[in-house]
Amino acid sequence: MEELDVEPAITNIPAASDGKHLGFAWGPGDILAYETLYMAPGMCRHQHKPLSMFSHSCAKGSGCSFIHEVRKDEDIYSPILRKLFNESHHIFVGLQTIREDLPSKNKKTQFVSISKNYRSVIRACMEELQQVAASVLVLQVSILLAIELIWNLCEVLFIDAAPAGPLLLHLLDWVRLHKGDVDEKAREVLQSESPAEHHDYWDVVVSYVLQGRFEEARQMLVKQATLQPAARNMYKLMDTLLSKMPFYNPGGTQTLTEFDVKWRHWHEEVDRCLQDNSFASNQHLEIICKILVGDEDTLLEHKELLSTWYHFLVTRLLFCHPTVKPTELHYYAQSCMTMFLDLRSVPEPLDSILLAAFEFDIHQVIKDCSIALNNWWFVAHLTDLLDHCKLLQSHNLHFGSNLREFLLLEYASGLFTHHSLWQLAVDYFDNCPEFGHVYLELQIERVPLDTERKALKVLRICEQRQMSEQVRSICKIMAMRALRNNRLGSALSWSIRAKDAAFATLISERFLQDYCARGTFSDLDLIDNLGPAMLLSDRLTFLVKYREFHKLYEENRFSEAAKLLLSLITAKIAPRSFWMTLLTDALPLLEQKEVSHSAHCALHCGFGHDLCFSKHT
Amino acid sequence: MESVNAKYVSQKISKTRWRPVSHSSLQQPDIFATGSWDNEDNKISFWSIGNHGSSGMDEGFEGDPQLLCEHKHDGDVLDLQFLDQDRIVTTSSTGAVTIFRHHQNSQTISVSQRWPRVHRYPCDNAPCTGVVCSSPEIVTVGEDGKIIVFRADQEGVIRVIENADSSTIHAVTYLRTTEILTCILYLDDVLLPLHCVDRHPNQQHIVATGGQDGMLCVWDVRQGSTPFSLMEAHSAEMWEVHFHPTNPDHLFTCSEDGSLLHWETSTHSDMPSFLQGGRNNSMISRSAMAPAGGNQSLISTWLSGDSSKGRLETTHMLPSQTLSVNSLDVLGQCLVCGTDGEAIFVNRQVPV
Numbered sequence: 024m025e026e027l028d029v030e031p032a033i034t035n036i037p038a039a040s041d042g043k044h045l046g047f048a049w050g051p052g053d054i055l056a057y058e059t060l061y062m063a064p065g066m067c068r069h070q071h072k073p074l075s076m077f078s079h080s081c082a083k084g085s086g087c088s089f090i091h092e093v094r095k096d097e098d099i100y101s102p103i104l105r106k107l108f109n110e111s112h113h114i115f116v117g118l119q120t121i122r123e124d125l126p127s128k129n130k131k132t133q134f135v136s137i138s139k140n141y142r143s144v145i146r147a148c149m150e151e152l153q154q155v156a157a158s159v160l161v162l163q164v165s166i167l168l169a170i171e172l173i174w175n176l177c178e179v180l181f182i183d184a185a186p187a188g189p190l191l192l193h194l195l196d197w198v199r200l201h202k203g204d205v206d207e208k209a210r211e212v213l214q215s216e217s218p219a220e221h222h223d224y225w226d227v228v229v230s231y232v233l234q235g236r237f238e239e240a241r242q243m244l245v246k247q248a249t250l251q252p253a254a255r256n257m258y259k260l261m262d263t264l265l266s267k268m269p270f271y272n273p274g275g276t277q278t279l280t281e282f283d284v285k286w287r288h289w290h291e292e293v294d295r296c297l298q299d300n301s302f303a304s305n306q307h308l309e310i311i312c313k314i315l316v317g318d319e320d321t322l323l324e325h326k327e328l329l330s331t332w333y334h335f336l337v338t339r340l341l342f343c344h345p346t347v348k349p350t351e352l353h354y355y356a357q358s359c360m361t362m363f364l365d366l367r368s369v370p371e372p373l374d375s376i377l378l379a380a381f382e383f384d385i386h387q388v389i390k391d392c393s394i395a396l397n398n399w400w401f402v403a404h405l406t407d408l409l410d411h412c413k414l415l416q417s418h419n420l421h422f423g424s425n426l427r428e429f430l431l432l433e434y435a436s437g438l439f440t441h442h443s444l445w446q447l448a449v450d451y452f453d454n455c456p457e458f459g460h461v462y463l464e465l466q467i468e469r470v471p472l473d474t475e476r477k478a479l480k481v482l483r484i485c486e487q488r489q490m491s492e493q494v495r496s497i498c499k500i501m502a503m504r505a506l507r508n509n510r511l512g513s514a515l516s517w518s519i520r521a522k523d524a525a526f527a528t529l530i531s532e533r534f535l536q537d538y539c540a541r542g543t544f545s546d547l548d549l550i551d552n553l554g555p556a557m558l559l560s561d562r563l564t565f566l567v568k569y570r571e572f573h574k575l576y577e578e579n580r581f582s583e584a585a586k587l588l589l590s591l592i593t594a595k596i597a598p599r600s601f602w603m604t605l606l607t608d609a610l611p612l613l614e615q616k617e618v619s620h621s622a623h624c625a626l627h628c629g630f631g632h633d634l635c636f637s638k639h640t
Numbered sequence: 641m642e643s644v645n646a647k648y649v650s651q652k653i654s655k656t657r658w659r660p661v662s663h664s665s666l667q668q669p670d671i672f673a674t675g676s677w678d679n680e681d682n683k684i685s686f687w688s689i690g691n692h693g694s695s696g697m698d699e700g701f702e703g704d705p706q707l708l709c710e711h712k713h714d715g716d717v718l719d720l721q722f723l724d725q726d727r728i729v730t731t732s733s734t735g736a737v738t739i740f741r742h743h744q745n746s747q748t749i750s751v752s753q754r755w756p757r758v759h760r761y762p763c764d765n766a767p768c769t770g771v772v773c774s775s776p777e778i779v780t781v782g783e784d785g786k787i788i789v790f791r792a793d794q795e796g797v798i799r800v801i802e803n804a805d806s807s808t809i810h811a812v813t814y815l816r817t818t819e820i821l822t823c824i825l826y827l828d829d830v831l832l833p834l835h836c837v838d839r840h841p842n843q844q845h846i847v848a849t850g851g852q853d854g855m856l857c858v859w860d861v862r863q864g865s866t867p868f869s870l871m872e873a874h875s876a877e878m879w880e881v882h883f884h885p886t887n888p889d890h891l892f893t894c895s896e897d898g899s900l901l902h903w904e905t906s907t908h909s910d911m912p913s914f915l916q917g918g919r920n921n922s923m924i925s926r927s928a929m930a931p932a933g934g935n936q937s938l939i940s941t942w943l944s945g946d947s948s949k950g951r952l953e954t955t956h957m958l959p960s961q962t963l964s965v966n967s968l969d970v971l972g973q974c975l976v977c978g979t980d981g982e983a984i985f986v987n988r989q990v991p992v
Binding site for chain 2: 102103109110113120442443446447473474475476477479480483487510512
């Protein structure tokens with residue numbers, strides 16, 4: 024057996040009595056646990072936070088008998104998160120239809136825009152969750168935040184795959200997007216009476232500088248400059264430094280080398296200012312100058328403003344190595360993380376995932392995310408997108424399918440356990456070429472069929488995919504149910520749809536029994552209009568033709584009726600139990616004048632023939 | 641076709657209906673009701689699109705439906721109709737029929753009246769599949785093959801027609817005030833259940849139906865049991881068909897295949913098309929005999945629908961790749977529909 028990646032989490036079942044030995048059974052998305060009478064020696068219990076829990080009381084025997092349902096994935100039952108599943112399903116289906124033959128540049132733009140679509144769906148959910156503001160949801164909001172952070176980074180590094188130069192700009196955007204509190208603080212400061220004297224003023228200015236937002240920083244500094252006319256020159260100098268910092272322009276004509284030269288030039292100028300003690304009299308400006316020159320210690324002094332090691336990383340890159348190449352990222356990432364985090368603190372899952380991303384280890388990212396999250400949604404969709412970008416090497420797993428398919432199958436199987444979202448899962452299975460069909464076949468039969476309308480939808484799904492076994496099985500279920508409720512017409516339509524001859528025979532027998540019992544047919548509309556469907560089974564054909572015979576008789580078309588009856592008798596498709604009935608039906612015909620002579624004789628013969636037969640049976 | 645935005649609502653929508661607007665006012669409809677299905681807790685909800693006649697308003701997100709109120713519903717909502725301005729009738733998969741009242745002032749919903757288990761088998765509930773009402777009378781049909789008549793203000797049922805059929809009755813509509821038309825199946829070459837039916841608003845003998853194979857049929861109920869014209873509409877079951885209530889040259893259908901079609905027939909032809917002859921391979925048309933010397937305006941264009949002369953236009957109204965569109969309703973210039981993808985689409989500028 025393989026080594027485990029992490030220790031398995033332990034879930035407390037509070038309702039279970041102390042000391043009881045639990046039995047369990049796996050379900051599609053959950054575990055059923057029950058108490059047994061077995062006493063195991065020396066059982067101990069670990070105290071861990073439970074995942075989600077439901078208890079149902081069951082039959083009351085001796086001792087308390089409960090069945091506990093332990094479910095891992097609560098997300099699919101959250102009404103707000105459901106929108107995430109539905110909208111992302113829509114995006115997913117759209118993604119699968121992107122044509123393979125498009126030139127790769129166009130495809131990349133499309134993939135980036137699809138990635139942005141996914142992210143905007145996540146954000147929309149997050150905003151809605153935040154508005155609800157229940158305490159339970161705080162965890163969900165933070166998980167979604169983390170997911171979006173990771174996805175955004177993956178988009179920057181893997182899908183957009185920016186080279187040196189634009190890479191830093193994208194990373195700056197990434198950090199800015201996920202550090203929203205700067206704007207809030209800034210708003211607070213600006214709305215106050217005297218912004219330059221607000222206690223958070225310098226925090227805001229420094230935060231802006233740390234994020235490379237020099238325009239805003241300069242605007243803020245102007246306010247301070249007006250308050251201190253004596254230090255005007257200093258502020259002017261700082262303003263100049265800030266305005267002259269070069270930013271790489273991806274659309275421009277400047278090459279990376281040219282930009283690098285310019286940047287170094289500017290960097291030397293800032294350093295000179297520092298050496299000259301130009302800002303010595305104003306500690307805040309001195310700090311800003313040190314930041315601009317990329318002094319690590321100064322940066323680390325502002326840990327609360329940076330708040331995360333990856334912000335520290337991007338800031339450091341901005342002021343030390345703006346031309347960083349993608350392949351160099353992981354050196355800086357590792358060192359920044361080490362510098363930023365305490366030696367004692369254990370890196371959180373998010374940190375190791377981000378680090379793996381900076382190392383361009385896609386598989387590690389996916390693996391860590393799979394472990395950390397309780398729902399396959401994120402990894403399934405991200406992996407699918409990355410697979411479309413041709414970024415995943417084919418990584419054969421034990422089950423023979425590749426990573427993408429494995430994750431999609433897991434995700435879709437989870438969806439199938441949901442009473443409503445199973446319909447989405449069908450599309451996911453469709454896009455798993457190796458095992459999707461088999462999974463669908465196994466799962467679709469488990470969908471409960473309460474109404475005919477639902478059964479029709481499920482049938483349509485099966486018929487579109489040529490799953491004839493399942494079609495037959497579903498139709499049989501519905502037909503049996505109809506039969507049990509004495510809805511013979513309904514049962515017959517179901518068996519015709521399934522092309523189930525045996526069942527059609529059974530139902531026709533019931534019709535005929537009905538006729539024998541009551542003397543009339545119960546479902547004339549249906550029987551009269553079957554058309555070629557009546558050929559499905561012999562018994563059914565007989566039923567239809569027999570009814571036709573009655574119709575002809577009632578319309579006084581005796582010769583035709585006689586011919587039909589004759590053919591019925593001679594064709595021998597009548598059930599044995601019916602022969603006497605047929606013969607008695609023939610009697611009045613023999614008395615009719617219109618019946619042709621030949622028919623007469625034939626009937627006599629047939630009569631005799633069958634009489635002989637019936638004597639021997 | 642301008643872009644239509646989806647509003648995701650976390651429940652699969654089985655039915656959606658506009659609240660009727662009074663004929664005197666020229667207002668566009670602004671409130672619609674939806675019913676959900678396939679949930680553990682189903683709901684009926686009222687939504688507003690805030691349409692108060694301001695025509696200069698920007699389309700798009702401003703028109704997003706806002707939830708006004710909702711109420712729990714026992715079982716899937718299989719059909720839903722407005723009884724009057726404040727009350728809706730719903731039928732359930734548990735066989736119950738319920739009247740809900742929407743209190744506009746407090747934006748709450750209360751159960752006004754309920755008939756539990758009216759549709760049932762001897763030992764089980766039967767889903768009640770369709771309802772039609774003409775206040776105060778309500779008629780429902782169900783999988784048990786019964787037709788049941790109620791009055792909105794009376795406790796018990798007025799009349800039960802048992803064993804109207806031993807198949808499931810899928811849909812029902814009023815033909816005249818005293819006649820109803822129920823929908824089971826028809827035959828062309830194959831036996832196929834019909835799922836939906838709608839009557840022409842002005843010419844009551846004309847009825848359109850949609851079936852399991854997605855065919856749209858137009859019938860003249862005065863004449864025989866074969867449809868007047870058959871048109872291939874969809875590639876899967878057609879769930880609803882609606883004539884536009886004030887402009888019946890327009891017809892709307894929605895289907896399991898995820899499409900919503902807008903059919904438009906024009907009346908600008910001098911010669912009735914059945915005299916023009918010709919066939920179109922996407923449509924089989926069998927016209928019955930028109931009354932001799934019949935006035936063209938009396939013969940509905942639906943009965944002579946022949947798309948080969950450009951008289952019948954079809955447009956898709958939704959972006960492709962949606963799951964099944966279960967329900968639609970159209971009133972004035974507004975169209976609302978609900979899908980199995982848990983989304984509601986509202987289009988406020990339907991070209992009619």
